[in-house]
Amino acid sequence: MEILQSTEEMIARSRAWKAEGRRIGLVPTMGYLHRGHRSLMALLRPQVDVLVTSLYVNPLQFGPKEDFSRYPRDPEGDARACEAEGVDLLFMPMTFFPANFRTQVAVSGITSRWEGALRPGHFEGVATVVARFFGVTQADVAIFGEKDYQQLAVLRAMVRDLAMKVEIVPGPLVRDDDGLALSSRNVYLTTEQRKRALTLHQALFAMQAAKEKSVEERLALGRRMIDCDQLDYLAVVDADSLEPVEQLQGPARVLVVGRYGATRLLDNVELQ
Amino acid sequence: MEILQSTEEMIARSRAWKAEGRRIGLVPTMGYLHRGHRSLMALLRPQVDVLVTSLYVNPLQFGPKEDFSRYPRDPEGDARACEAEGVDLLFMPMTFFPANFRTQVAVSGITSRWEGALRPGHFEGVATVVARFFGVTQADVAIFGEKDYQQLAVLRAMVRDLAMKVEIVPGPLVRDDDGLALSSRNVYLTTEQRKRALTLHQALFAMQAAKEKSVEERLALGRRMIDCDQLDYLAVVDADSLEPVEQLQGPARVLVVGRYGATRLLDNVELQ
Numbered sequence: 001m002e003i004l005q006s007t008e009e010m011i012a013r014s015r016a017w018k019a020e021g022r023r024i025g026l027v028p029t030m031g032y033l034h035r036g037h038r039s040l041m042a043l044l045r046p047q048v049d050v051l052v053t054s055l056y057v058n059p060l061q062f063g064p065k066e067d068f069s070r071y072p073r074d075p076e077g078d079a080r081a082c083e084a085e086g087v088d089l090l091f092m093p094m095t096f097f098p099a100n101f102r103t104q105v106a107v108s109g110i111t112s113r114w115e116g117a118l119r120p121g122h123f124e125g126v127a128t129v130v131a132r133f134f135g136v137t138q139a140d141v142a143i144f145g146e147k148d149y150q151q152l153a154v155l156r157a158m159v160r161d162l163a164m165k166v167e168i169v170p171g172p173l174v175r176d177d178d179g180l181a182l183s184s185r186n187v188y189l190t191t192e193q194r195k196r197a198l199t200l201h202q203a204l205f206a207m208q209a210a211k212e213k214s215v216e217e218r219l220a221l222g223r224r225m226i227d228c229d230q231l232d233y234l235a236v237v238d239a240d241s242l243e244p245v246e247q248l249q250g251p252a253r254v255l256v257v258g259r260y261g262a263t264r265l266l267d268n269v270e271l272q
Numbered sequence: 273m274e275i276l277q278s279t280e281e282m283i284a285r286s287r288a289w290k291a292e293g294r295r296i297g298l299v300p301t302m303g304y305l306h307r308g309h310r311s312l313m314a315l316l317r318p319q320v321d322v323l324v325t326s327l328y329v330n331p332l333q334f335g336p337k338e339d340f341s342r343y344p345r346d347p348e349g350d351a352r353a354c355e356a357e358g359v360d361l362l363f364m365p366m367t368f369f370p371a372n373f374r375t376q377v378a379v380s381g382i383t384s385r386w387e388g389a390l391r392p393g394h395f396e397g398v399a400t401v402v403a404r405f406f407g408v409t410q411a412d413v414a415i416f417g418e419k420d421y422q423q424l425a426v427l428r429a430m431v432r433d434l435a436m437k438v439e440i441v442p443g444p445l446v447r448d449d450d451g452l453a454l455s456s457r458n459v460y461l462t463t464e465q466r467k468r469a470l471t472l473h474q475a476l477f478a479m480q481a482a483k484e485k486s487v488e489e490r491l492a493l494g495r496r497m498i499d500c501d502q503l504d505y506l507a508v509v510d511a512d513s514l515e516p517v518e519q520l521q522g523p524a525r526v527l528v529v530g531r532y533g534a535t536r537l538l539d540n541v542e543l544q
Contacts, residue, residue, distance in 0.1 A: 007435075011435055015437070018437075021293070097433075098432060098433065100381070100429075101433050102379055102380045102381040102382070102429055102433065103377065103378070103379050103380075103399075103429060103430050103433035103434055104377070104378045104379075104380070105375065105376070105377050105378075105434075106375070106376045106378065107374055107375050107376075108374045108375075108376070109372070109374040110374070127375075131434050132433065132434050132435055135434045135435030135436050135437065136435040138437060157372075157374060157375060158375050160370060161369075161370065161373050161374065161375035161404065162375055162377075162403050162404050162407045163279075163283055163404055163407030163408040164407050165287070165290075165407065165410060
């Protein structure tokens with residue numbers, strides 16, 4: 001496996017691959033890789049000629065009071081994980097944005113609620129960095145985990161609206177043995193917080209299973225079950241528009257974010 | 273020459289061309305084509321395998337009080353002009369943006385002055401539509417006239433920042449026999465307005481020729497010569513940043529916009 005730290009070299013490499021007609025796959029990450037990330041690499045590996053994993057903690061998507069500076073990092077462990085998953089090139093840019101960078105990609109509508117409302121500028125930072133990653137790597141296909149369900153919806157809208165040639169593949173959410181959704185941020189949790197955090201997925205599963213109940217009743221059930229310091233939101237939404245639904249008609253999703261101390265934990269499940 | 277009116281078909285066509293390894297050139301226009309547009313097609317023709325001209329009056333780049341609804345149109349004359357210039361495909365979308373379109377591309381900094389300041393939202397509309405045109409056509413190279421000098425700078429910044437694979441080629445400004453910069457909007461002018469509008473390029477040429485004079489003196493000279501109803505701006509700017517310069521050091525440009533009735537005429541020349 002090759003490691004590139006220069007964005008200029010990555011740009012040159014991707015252009016050379018395209019000239020050779022190679023199909024390029026991209027797994028964009030912020031590092032501190034867990035089994036969730038590895039499942040994305042494993043899913044994409046058989047679909048492409050060249051598998052690229054990028055590792056970049058994107059400052060644009062963190063708010064001023066968020067955890068950018070303390071976001072967990074483990075570049076050596078990450079490189080081993082990528083190698084084990086058959087990644088061809090690990091792209092770890094020292095400098096990703098050019099001097100005088102001044103372009104922003106923004107998706108409106110689906111960003112107005114949930115994470116978008118609670119983290120102003122977050123999805124603009126995500127869309128912008130991902131648009132540039134697509135340009136830099138010339139990815140034909142890129143995979144994003146359903147753990148960040150709203151992010152996936154935002155990026156699908158961007159790709160469709162700008163007619164980008166890249167195909168977006170969703171990767172199923174991966175859970176730890178105790179059921180907690182895998183996240184690089186789980187490392188922030190104390191043992192006591194982690195135990196209480198298990199009520200998040202327990203509540204989601206109970207809401208999913210309560211097929212005879214109304215949306216309102218399921219939300220009440222979920223709220224009763226969740227034990228967290230602050231419930232940022234628990235919502236039943238349309239799977240595409242992410243607008244809240246009062247009755248189940250088409251595909252829907254339950255989204256939840258609970259806080260444990262300063263740590264925000266996201267989870268979601270399908271509802272039908 | 274083929275004419276496509278369906279954006280979906282254009283997307284399918286461009287993907288097929290890429291699969292065949294064709295080099296695609298794009299001349300994006302809003303139609304009502306004049307010799308300036310034709311010079312862009314002629315410049316790009318020998319550089320590409322497939323030459324596409326797009327014709328779309330982009331609503332996103334017009335303000336609510338601007339001339340979107342009365343922008344001049346001549347699709348049949350435009351098709352003849354494209355055919356004569358060896359265009360392979362004329363893309364005239366009936367509907368260009370998908371339903372629920374909600375992505376915006378914005379370039380800050382260089383858009384804060386000049387056209388950006390006087391036409392709020394204009395360059396966001398330009399950058400967004402052009403980003404989508406690049407995606408739809410999969411252009412390897414696209415040409416934009418230096419007549420819209422700030423637009424060219426904005427699009428260059430967008431392509432660089434998002435590492436888009438397209439190459440931007442500038443096309444020299446083309447003047448009518450009397451020296452007036454060619455523009456589809458010249459058709460709005462009365463004979464009297466057109467005569468007075470010739471003072472725009474005359475002033476620019478005089479400022480260009482006054483090599484012994486300071487920037488301040490050249491600006492005073494230009495202001496004395498220009499006869500218009502309202503001078504939106506006359507400025508000597510750095511050729512890259514478009515920031516005003518007080519002394520000539522690197523490459524510079526004189527930008528001018530004069531109004532004649534409701535018609536705004538743009539012109540510019542190189543300095544140095």
